[in-house]
Amino acid sequence: CKGADSGSMIEGLDTSKLIGEYTKELAGAKLNVFNWGEYISDGSEGSLDVNAAFEKLTGIDVNYSNYDTNEALYTKLSGGGASYDIIVPSDYMIERLINEGMVQKPDLSKIPNYKYIPEEFKNLYFDKNNEYSIPYTNGMVGLIYNKTMVEEAPKSWSSLWDSKYSGKILMFNNSRDSFGIALYLLGIDVNTASQAQWEACAEKLKEQKQYLQRYVMDEVFDLMESGEAALAPYYAGDCISMIENNPDLALVYPNEGTNIFVDSFCIPKSTQNVEAALLYINFMLEPEIALANAEFICYACPHTAVLADERYSLRDNEALYPKKKVKAEYFHNLDRDTLDLLARLWEDVKLY
Amino acid sequence: MKIHSKIYMALIMLFLYAPIIVMVVFSFNSSNSTGVMVGFSIKWYGELFNSSSILNALKNTIVLALCSSVISVIIGTLAAVGIFMLKRKWLKSSILTVTNIPMMNPDIVTGVSMMLLFVFVGQMLGMREVLGFGTLLIAHITFNLPYVILSVLPKLRQTDPHLSEAAQDLGCTPFKAFFKVVLPTITTGIVTGFIMAFTLSLDDFIISYFTSGPEYQTLPILIFSMTKRRVTPDIYALSSLIFVVILVLLLIMNITQSRAENKSKKLRTKEGY
Amino acid sequence: MNTSSRASGLINAPYTAWAMIFIIAPLGMVAYFAFTDRAGNFTIANILSLNNYLEAFLRSILFALIATIICLLIAYPLAYILSKSKANLQRNVILLIMIPMWMNFLIRTYSWITILSNNGIINSILSYFGVGPLRMINTSGAVILGMVYNFLPYMILPIYSIMSRLDNNLVEAASDLGASSSQVLRKVIFPLSLPGVISGITMVFVPSVSTFYISQKLGGGKMLLIGDLIEIQFQSAYNYNLGASLSLVLMVLIIICMAVMNKFAYDEGELII
């Protein structure tokens, strides 16, 4: 993982190991890549700088920028001010983007490395025919806690409502994930369309607010690693990074069930540079590159070559690849009214 | 000065500098945490020079600040002269009121309003990507302009209205008179305006945040997206370097200034003023 | 006569055009978005829905007000002490106050997290004395502290600049007429420094009431301010119309505040920086 020594094993890029062909044909083109924060091996602390490698190989100019929630991605994309060539939305957001006609169908023949995608990650509900998205990472939301501060491994999301840990609890700073947790806790279908049920969740979240230290997204790393907070729900991959940095931390999947997600590459309709985008995606799926990214990001990697690779240090990680079946569901896209309701309720919660 | 005034000042200075001290200290942290000091190391300074995104953002920021301040100084000086020449009071005061808007308006409203305009125009023109260097530049020029205008205008007011006439009297055309006589007398105002514009532009986050696109990120925007994740000490290292540079520059300025003052004082006493 | 008015028209044209396009038109866009729905139809629903956010408005105003008052209470004595001390000291202290303004405010604000955290510097010091830990970070107090910290120089500088220019003859005249030094302060110095105070209040209140970064970082996202709401609408909730109406109301609110404030200033001076 990033920051850990394991990352340094891939020092440079041996181009002979690449499978696709990378020429300077498109040199000078600009490629706007819009990805999650710290979601690519970026050269820090001795890891491989994937974007730099790609630029060097193809002469394409990569503008790499970040978002921190699917909703922020959606806003930027639909705002119209900027155009992106590659985005990495999660499942339910892909569904929404497809529904709203904002992404295009990539020509898979230009992505020979698509063959590494395992079958179980094909034909998922949001892209039934594998027309729009190419999986990049996947994972589940877990509950990370600090063993020195929490005596017994929590089994339920309800520990996030436990007054014992008042002031030491963190919560997702995005509506879908926060409400998701409340929904699991209340035993409601996570894709419900019932206003009453959403409102019940909002009440639950408001109730939680008194115990919260703060709402976080990626700030969670520092807070958990330094022992500033005791409990937080977060994406398993990131939890593994944290645990590596602070062995007092541990991860559990609560009994009520949790969210499973896939983050996939998509190409927006508005792109100006399909060829370069396809090339980039193919590059990202190169076994060597995928391995570097998997090591760096620590998320589970839907890539057969990586999973088979002995160098992959996380291959046997219980949290990433649990042997025991974890009760997990995908989020689905919600209809417009529900989305508006959700946005309003979320503001309500935050304003509360 | 009394002792309690001194203590009071010292406390305020401590307050103002506490975060900067933290920043400098943690830039030498050997771990990547900005919360716990693990050990001393200068590796982050090395990281800094390897980080293409930081260096690129730094370059972008400086280029943007330079361009926007130069352009706003040109437009602003011209505008100040124009406003100064205006005879009709209502026109003058309404232009000045409009000029004040970007200063009085919260940055977020300015940023949002410009973004709305850019996006709207972009959509009308069928452009897929409006937000970028161009929009940033326009936004920066716009919020710089009032500062330039308001530092040039008072200088114009202070200059003798007859200077330009005197030059014409001696054979200049009105145009030449402006460049030969008026412009040199308002240079201090122009320089002040430039410095203000440059620093404001360097440091602007909010307006840039709304008007920038993916291809042109400035340092503040990069820092913002970093603080959303995890701030690594390399950015502290950069800030510490900037701090040191500013400190040194100001010290040099201060010393030369007080030297010049002493010199002129000596000169004066010598000449028997 | 004629030629000069034509010349001034010519000189004014570029800036006037700029101001129209990039100052006025964007505000028009804000108004337009505020009064339309997603489909572009006229509606006042956005404005009406704002009463959901009344609390956020009130909270923002309250926080900004408290921060402004604290800044004033800190800055006024400092400016006064400073204006009475030696010229050399004055210059150095002013420089020291200005240096932090040159550093990126995101970073400086972020550093406060390290200071205020439960395991942070202050709590470490306190625990050394067996006190605490105090909950400081992610509280309203921390947000207000962030505001005070960031905007304090904007309060100090205008007050100081007006005090240092105060005609000493007026002070002497007052004591000549029988005013003791505290009476001089109350009856002459304070009223005369009002324009500086007003300018300072403006320069602290406006950015405080509209900030979003400070509340996100130091408030833990638990206390939404108007700035946060606007930012959410434009950066994650994708509701430009709601965001525009929030911006519009914020702007109007500030214009009203400023108009009221300016009533108290006896001379309508330019912005003092």
Next chain:
Amino acid sequence: MEDNIIIDLKNISVSFDGQTILNNLSLYIRDKEFITFLGPSGCGKTTTLRIIAGFLEPDSGEIIFEGKKMNGVPPHKRQVNTIFQRYALFPHLNVYENIAFGLRLKKARPDEIKQTVDEMLELVNLKGFEKRNVNSLSGGQQQRVAIARALAVKPRVLLLDEPLGALDLKLRKDMQVELKKIQQAMGITFIYVTHDQEEALSMSDTIVVMDNGVIQQIGTPTGIYNEPKNAFVADFIGESNILDGIMRSDFNVEFAGIRFKCVDKGFARNELVDVVIRPEDVDVVPLEQAMLKGEVTSVTFKGVHYEIIVDIKGFKWMIQSTDFQEVGDTIGIFIKPEEIQIMKKSQYSGKFGDYSSFSEEFDELSQLGESEEGAE
């Protein structure tokens, strides 16, 4: 004499915002003459100069320079230079460069420039000040740089707008002498503006007294002082007692209830007139020789003389005399026929020349001061 007229203003009228500032002003100026515009603040002196210099186009009327019509010619093409009310030296240039400014524009050769500037510095007595910043000069020195700068381009006519207004009394007196010397030495026409009557009297060949944009009188200093055309001129040029009189016949005027001999004639019989008597022309005499008697109401020592206010039949006369009088005493006065100046009645009659109370005039003046400020 016609042939040496250098500037001729014909029926010049100017108004700003519908207010008439110059009203049908006509005037000719002879070559090498020292002509002074004298008048109260706001009467249009500066405006007249600006028309001559070309900074302002008149609404109507002609400006003729050596027989050629100059209307529409821009300032930088006129052989006329100005010394501005506050000098308008270029603050970014040193003394040398200020003086060389006009020459450089004319693309004169460097050695020529050097020579002329040196000459000018010599002339105004500022050798050794070449490198000085103009702001570091005293008022008098700045004044001289301004003169040198204007003279360096060898103008035919020099316009001076209250050049001494900012100097204090003593320096002012010396600069008056100096300016007059320069004018004579260079043989240039000087058009001089002031509102100080003594300055006008002691420097000029010709004085133009203006009020409200209208020329009240043109003449030599002595002519204007001794034979003012109306009460305004009389009052503006020095202190005067101005009484209502009736012209009983030629050489015979009645005022203060008594008939006096005088030297004026040509008025209608019994025509109402204004009578002017200068305070220094009134002699204090023993009561038995007195023409008029009155009670002394105030005596002020002025150094050279005492200023005595005498109440004669309700009219307060001002008398200047080197002899002290006691307040309350009754004294007699005597006026020689040639000291009695008769003027036709004008719009100014009754407005000036009574010393019964300062306060009215005083308030008028403070109103003036106010409007002056408002205009700035």
Next chain:
Amino acid sequence: MEDNIIIDLKNISVSFDGQTILNNLSLYIRDKEFITFLGPSGCGKTTTLRIIAGFLEPDSGEIIFEGKKMNGVPPHKRQVNTIFQRYALFPHLNVYENIAFGLRLKKARPDEIKQTVDEMLELVNLKGFEKRNVNSLSGGQQQRVAIARALAVKPRVLLLDEPLGALDLKLRKDMQVELKKIQQAMGITFIYVTHDQEEALSMSDTIVVMDNGVIQQIGTPTGIYNEPKNAFVADFIGESNILDGIMRSDFNVEFAGIRFKCVDKGFARNELVDVVIRPEDVDVVPLEQAMLKGEVTSVTFKGVHYEIIVDIKGFKWMIQSTDFQEVGDTIGIFIKPEEIQIMKKSQYSGKFGDYSSFSEEFDELSQLGESEEGAE
């Protein structure tokens, strides 16, 4: 007379940065007196006032107010009020509140305040200006507000530091009369500062002439004008011809190569002295009656009189005469014994009083102007 002394300055010395500004100055001021400090710029007038007002502590010496030592008493506890050189009106208060300022500090009752302010407004002729912003007033009006403000607290002594310095000539003359009236009406001691000699002469009961921090002469206006103690005083108070003379015996002085009768005595035989003769005291007479003869080198018309420069044996005399003389003519002059003023030689001898050339004095003056600027 000793009993009505209100202020007594004893051996006051002040220096700034090692430079002596006031040098052992002693002076008493009588109650209800109008006393004027007169002297060139920088001579220490303002400094003296500031010591009396309490803004400045002298390095040594005593300030005694009605027999009580005042050293160390802060300004707000002294019964002395000041009118500052530039008025120092409070810009945030209107006219009414400016005048009421001192009264409010004294916690006077509202009706009392109203009454006093109204009285003051009446006194300075500013009724109806109560609500006006002080910045919107003209110079003369501001001046009067400053007076009213100072008088409202009923001071025993009013200090006025060049109160008329910023006004123009005409307004200045009227304000002089006004101020004098107010002083007499209120019966307050006025300590007045000016560098205008005519102002000092026409207003004061007593004049203190200062130079370089030293009192040169104290006396009544006529005393100082007619009997200056040294060349500095003679020159500063009006124009004067100052010649080197030798006292041949009592009532007998020799200068310009001739013996004159005079009215002074008490000098040593053959003592070298300065002889002062005022220009207006020189009579032009037919050549046969003349004591001295000389050639006219310049004639300037000044209105009231001509200023004639006559070269008599190489010394240029200034003569003021109402009769015109032609330049180049030889004229004769006559001086009455009582117009000849004899002064002991002093450090100022030979520095003033010759009209042979303006230029030297002129340069000295421009140096002065410069240093004045530097001090500001």
